[in-house]
Amino acid sequence: SQTIHQWPATLVQPVGSPLSLECTVEGTSNPNLYWYRQAAGRGLQLLFYSVGIGQISSEVPQNLSASRPQDRQFILSSKKLLLSDSGFYLCASDRGGGGYTFGSGTRLTVV
Amino acid sequence: KQEVTQIPAALSVPEGENLVLNCSFTDSAIYNLQWFRQDPGKGLTSLLLIQSSQREQTSGRLNASLDKSSGRSTLYIAASQPGDSATYLCAVLSNFGNEKLTFGTGTRLTIIP
Numbered sequence: 001s002q003t004i005h006q007w008p009a010t011l012v013q014p015v016g017s018p019l020s021l022e023c024t025v026e027g028t029s030n031p032n033l034y035w036y037r038q039a040a041g042r043g044l045q046l047l048f049y050s051v052g053i054g055q056i057s058s059e060v061p062q063n064l065s066a067s068r069p070q071d072r073q074f075i076l077s078s079k080k081l082l083l084s085d086s087g088f089y090l091c092a093s094d095r096g097g098g099g100y101t102f103g104s105g106t107r108l109t110v111v
Numbered sequence: 112k113q114e115v116t117q118i119p120a121a122l123s124v125p126e127g128e129n130l131v132l133n134c135s136f137t138d139s140a141i142y143n144l145q146w147f148r149q150d151p152g153k154g155l156t157s158l159l160l161i162q163s164s165q166r167e168q169t170s171g172r173l174n175a176s177l178d179k180s181s182g183r184s185t186l187y188i189a190a191s192q193p194g195d196s197a198t199y200l201c202a203v204l205s206n207f208g209n210e211k212l213t214f215g216t217g218t219r220l221t222i223i224p
Contacts, residue, residue: 006154034212042216043214043215043216043217044200044214046211046212049211088152090154090155092155092212094212098160099143099145099157099160100145100155100157100202100212101157102147102154102155102156102157103154104153104154105152105153105154107152
């Protein structure tokens with residue numbers, strides 16, 4: 001079965017600082033990978049997805065970017081954080097119709 | 112565009128009761144439907160996955176049903192326990208266009224000891 005590792009679990013960053021959140025997947029190869037954001041009291045919003053190394057699709061225009069340097073590594077980045085980037089970020093993977101597996105999430109607070 | 116609705120938004124029941132959570136979706140062209148549990152401040156834990164060709168799935172005290180033609184799924188929890196308190200999310204993987212997982216807004220369940 002798949003296991004997703006996300007770190008850090010919590011992060012407090014000042015406005016204008018850079019961001020790098022990392023997600024790695026174990027137990028599968030060539031997964032589809034996803035970054036979701038969950039704002040307080042709101043549903044899950046898909047930010048990026050990737051079907052392979054170097055292949056990134058963005059769902060919404062924003063201050064964030066994503067990269068997939070290796071098959072089982074997915075990185076969420078920002079050059080300059082905004083207050084509105086605060087939220088709970090979740091990484092997920094799937095094997096095409098076999099169900100999604102989620103990581104434990106990163107709570108980002110931009111101050 | 113697929114839309115997923117969960118009713119009620121919040122539910123409180125005494126310990127030991129059986130309960131049903133509801134999920135409805137607007138487009139029946141789906142690959143599968145997945146139920147998740149989310150504890151406060153935590154990630155999502157997959158509970159049950161129902162493929163479009165299946166009618167139900169069971170795991171322990173949980174049973175999920177799927178009626179694709181009517182666009183509905185239910186999650187049945189038997190003999191509820193305080194540890195079942197969490198937010199329950201259903202999500203649909205649609206098979207039109209670029210397949211994406213669409214989430215409902217969740218039902219926050221509280222089991223009263």
